[in-house]
Structure formats: structure tokens, C-alpha cells
Amino acid sequence: MKNDTKCIEAGYTPxxxxxxxxxxxxxxxxxxxxxxxxxxxxxxxxxxxxxxRLQNPTNDYVAGKICALEGGSAAMLTSSGQAANxxxxxxxxxxxxxxxxxxxxxxxxxxxxxxxxxxxxIDVTFVDSDATDEEIEKAFKxxxxxxxxxxxxxxxxxxFDIERFANIAHKHGVPLIVDNTFATPINCxxxxxxxxxxxxxxxxxxxxxxxxxxxxxxxSGKFDWMxxxxxxxxxxxxxxxxxxxxxAEKFGxxxxxxxxxxxxxxxxxxxxxxxxxxxMLNLGLESLAVRMPRHCENAQAVAEFLAxxxxxxxxxYPGLKGDKYYDLAQKYMPNGTCGVISFGVKGGRKAAEEFxxxxxxxxxxxxxxxxxxxxxxxxxxxxxxxxxxQLVECGVKPEGIRFSCGxxxxxxxxxxxxxxxxxx
Ligand SMILES: *Cc1c(COP(=O)(O)O)cnc(C)c1O
Numbered sequence: 001m002k003n004d005t006k007c008i009e010a011g012y013t014p015x016x017x018x019x020x021x022x023x024x025x026x027x028x029x030x031x032x033x034x035x036x037x038x039x040x041x042x043x044x045x046x047x048x049x050x051x052x053r054l055q056n057p058t059n060d061y062v063a064g065k066i067c068a069l070e071g072g073s074a075a076m077l078t079s080s081g082q083a084a085n086x087x088x089x090x091x092x093x094x095x096x097x098x099x100x101x102x103x104x105x106x107x108x109x110x111x112x113x114x115x116x117x118x119x120x121x122i123d124v125t126f127v128d129s130d131a132t133d134e135e136i137e138k139a140f141k142x143x144x145x146x147x148x149x150x151x152x153x154x155x156x157x158x159x160f161d162i163e164r165f166a167n168i169a170h171k172h173g174v175p176l177i178v179d180n181t182f183a184t185p186i187n188c189x190x191x192x193x194x195x196x197x198x199x200x201x202x203x204x205x206x207x208x209x210x211x212x213x214x215x216x217x218x219x220s221g222k223f224d225w226m227x228x229x230x231x232x233x234x235x236x237x238x239x240x241x242x243x244x245x246x247x248a249e250k251f252g253x254x255x256x257x258x259x260x261x262x263x264x265x266x267x268x269x270x271x272x273x274x275x276x277x278x279x280m281l282n283l284g285l286e287s288l289a290v291r292m293p294r295h296c297e298n299a300q301a302v303a304e305f306l307a308x309x310x311x312x313x314x315x316x317y318p319g320l321k322g323d324k325y326y327d328l329a330q331k332y333m334p335n336g337t338c339g340v341i342s343f344g345v346k347g348g349r350k351a352a353e354e355f356x357x358x359x360x361x362x363x364x365x366x367x368x369x370x371x372x373x374x375x376x377x378x379x380x381x382x383x384x385x386x387x388x389x390q391l392v393e394c395g396v397k398p399e400g401i402r403f404s405c406g407x408x409x410x411x412x413x414x415x416x417x418x419x420x421x422x423x424x
Contacts, residue, residue: 004289007285007287022279029051030051032050044250053267056278059272062278063075065282066185070189071192074255074257075219079213080201080214081106083215088199091261092232093117093122094121098143100140100147101148103128105150106150106153129153129161133168137168145174147177150178150179151181151332152329157340158318159318159333167194174228178198179198179199181369182340183332196222197217197223198217198220199215199218204368204369205288214281221255222253232248235247293336295338296336298373300336303343313344341403342401349398352377352379352401356401359417361408374404383396403417
């Protein structure tokens with residue numbers, strides 16, 4: 001099936017007389033006839049549900065759909081994109097380990113890795129997403145356990161060279177994790193380029209309607225943990241908290257990662273998505289393949305309009321010919337990239353503030369990537385405490401504006417921008 005069809009059909013197939021829509025199993029608990037039946041679940045001898053802090057059928061239907069869209073072997077939902085990235089990393093790394101991360105990633109993920117994971121004893125080396133193979137190789141240490149990157153980085157809109165990073169990771173016997181939030185599996189399927197584990201903030205295009213915060217982890221099932229068993233004791237040696245189960249042995253390459261992540265991390269941290277949110281996420285997924293081309297069409301038109309406007313100093317959009325990442329975008333996302341653009345107006349911070357005042361359709365929000373067009377001037381919002389010099393140091397330009405194109409008519413979005421530009 002094509003992804004367009006999987007958006008509608010994958011993950012849940014009703015049997016005779018059952019509900020057409022995914023049922024919302026809004027229940028903490030599940031009933032069993034005997035303690036023995038239940039015991040088998042606790043021993044991971046049988047699959048089934050016992051407590052929604054770990055697993056819930058509604059969530060699993062929706063995770064199954066995202067798994068099919070990405071071409072993975074197993075998947076799970078989490079309460080947020082932050083939880084998905086935390087779990088994906090912490091399911092592999094523990095205290096004393098090291099990872100390599102692209103520096104061009106979402107600010108929340110950067111903090112998670114750079115501050116919180118360090119507090120947990122997990123060390124990191126950030127590399128430029130455009131680093132040479134030699135520079136990436138140099139970042140490896142004996143205790144390096146994975147590489148992490150974003151298909152299209154939020155908000156810097158760099159395209160990550162998935163295949164190149166995957167080859168380097170595999171040469172060193174470690175997996176590559178890619179956060180595919182901005183591209184979505186409609187525009188890019190990282191597993192086809194060698195990525196081992198895909199993560200998502202489903203809060204963005206997947207939900208797509210400003211409705212629910214959520215995350216997802218998809219395992220490709222292609223990484224051979226046992227072939228590098230000494231690096232991955234969590235997957236390749238007995239788990240004392242689970243009666244001595246060795247995940248990679250018992251569940252194989254296709255199941256070990258997600259089973260361990262559910263049985264250990266979900267059990268202990270409980271960052272589960274509510275079944276009601278999973279149901280709403282599924283509604284978003286059903287139209288994802290229809291919405292993404294529209295987001296891209298709108299962003300392409302807006303980017304081209306901005307690039308030809310003399311009040312605009314620069315435009316960054318990987319779909320724009322001449323963009324630094326155009327060629328990589330053509331390789332990984334030939335049908336379109338995403339709906340987010342960044343650009344700078346001439347006249348610096350003041351002109352950008354003036355521009356923002358006159359927008360009527362695009363709402364000012366820290367959010368991106370859903371049906372409503374929205375806009376942010378980082379220098380006067382998320383980064384407002386910083387001076388112009390400090391802004392430059394952290395890669396935020398004082399005149400920079402991040403614009404997320406919704407699925408309204410492109411003529412109306414452009415008219416809104418043109419009107420606001422006329423005031424500066
Ligand atoms: C928003 C975002 C996240 C964090 O997701 P939440 O659902 O807000 O926790 C992670 N990665 C990327 C690329 C994002 O855009």
C-alpha cells in the first residue's frame with residue numbers, strides 16, 4: 001500500500017461487526033480470569049494489556065499506523081516528542097555512555113541532551129550537521145553508543161544527510177536515531193536511507209490541528225544488537241527487573257528495542273499518551289498525506305514571494321532553488337520538505353517587530369507545523385532577554401522570523417505577509 005492509503009487503513013482492521021473507527025479504550029485496567037493468565041503477561045510470555053501506564057490498545061493501533069508509514073518493525077506512542085527522544089536515547093545509553101548529536105536540532109532536544117542527560121552521566125559531543133566524515137569520525141569515543149539528528153532541523157531548516165551519518169554510525173557498530181517530525185513519513189522515510197530508529201513529535205504535522213501533544217518511536221528492526229553485544233548490555237544481557245529476560249534474544253531484532261522501551265522505561269517513567277489523545281492523533285494521521293503537499297505548496301509559494309521582495313534580506317527554505325540544502329532536500333524529500341520557512345527583513349530587530357505587528361492571518365505562537373499559519377520573531381519572544389550580540393552567538397539573527405505555513409489559501413497567506421511588509 002502507498003502511504004496515502006496507510007494513513008487511512010493501517011494499524012487497525014475491524015473484525016465483523018466491530019467499530020469502523022479505532023475504539024477509545026479509556027480504561028486504566030484490564031480484567032483476567034486467572035492470576036496465571038495475568039502472570040504470563042508480567043513475564044512477557046504472552047502479549048496483552050494489564051495497565052495503561054505501560055500500554056493501551058488504542059495507542060497501539062495508532063503506533064501501528066505510524067510504524068507502517070515509516071516502514072518499521074515496531075512502534076510505541078509517548079506523551080510528547082520530548083519523551084520520545086528521551087526514551088529512544090535512554091533505551092540505549094546509560095550512565096557512563098557517550099553519544100554524538102547533530103548541533104542542528106530542536107532547542108528542547110538540545111537541552112535534554114546537553115543538560116539533563118549530562119546530569120544522568122551521559123556525555124555528548126555535538127557535531128555540525130555539515131561536518132566532514134573525518135570530523136564526525138573524530139567525535140567517536142570507545143563508549144559512544146549512538147548518533148542523533150533531525151531530518152529537517154527545527155528551526156534552522158538544515159537537511160540532515162541521513163545516509164552519510166548512517167554509514168558512519170554502522171561502521172562504528174552503533175545505531176542512528178533520526179527525529180523525522182518536520183518531514184513526516186509522507187515526505188521522507190529515514191529507514192530507507194539506513195536510519196535505525198525514528199522519533200516524532202506527533203504534536204506537529206501528524207496531529208496537525210493544534211489539538212494534542214504527543215510523540216512516537218519507531219524501530220526499523222534492522223539494527224543487530226547482538227552483533228555488538230558488548231556495547232548494548234541493556235538489550236543483550238539479562239534484565240534482572242524482568243526475571244532475567246534478554247530482550248535481543250527473546251524478541252529478536254524486530255522487537256527487542258520497543259519491548260525493552262515499554263517494559264522498562266514506560267513502566268518506570270510512565271510517559272504514556274492518553275488513549276483519548278491517541279484517538280485524536282489518529283484523526284490527524286488520516287489526512288496527513290493530503291495536508292503535507294498543501295503545506296509544502298504554500299511554503300514554496302511564500303518562500304518564492306519573499307525571495308523576490310526587496311524588503312527581505314534573506315530566505316531559508318530547503319525547497320527553494322539556491323538554498324544551501326536544496327540538493328540534499330531533492331535527494332531525501334523530492335516531493336516536498338515542510339511548511340516552515342525562516343527569513344530576515346531588512347532593518348534588523350526593529351523592522352521585524354514592526355512586521356509582526358501588522359500580520360492579521362498568521363497568529364503569533366511558539367508552535368509550528370499545523371493547519372493554522374503561525375509566526376514567531378525569536379528575538380522578541382523566546383530569545384528576548386538577549387542582546388543583538390548574544391543572539392548572533394547562539395545563531396539567532398535579530399531580524400530573523402520563523403513562519404509556519406498552514407493549509408489556508410496561499411494567496412491569503414501571501415497577502416497577509418505583503419501587507420505587513422508594506423509597513424517597514
Ligand atoms: C516540537 C519538537 C519536539 C518536541 O516535541 P513536543 O511534542 O513538544 O514534546 C522534538 N523535536 C522536534 C523536531 C520538534 O519540532
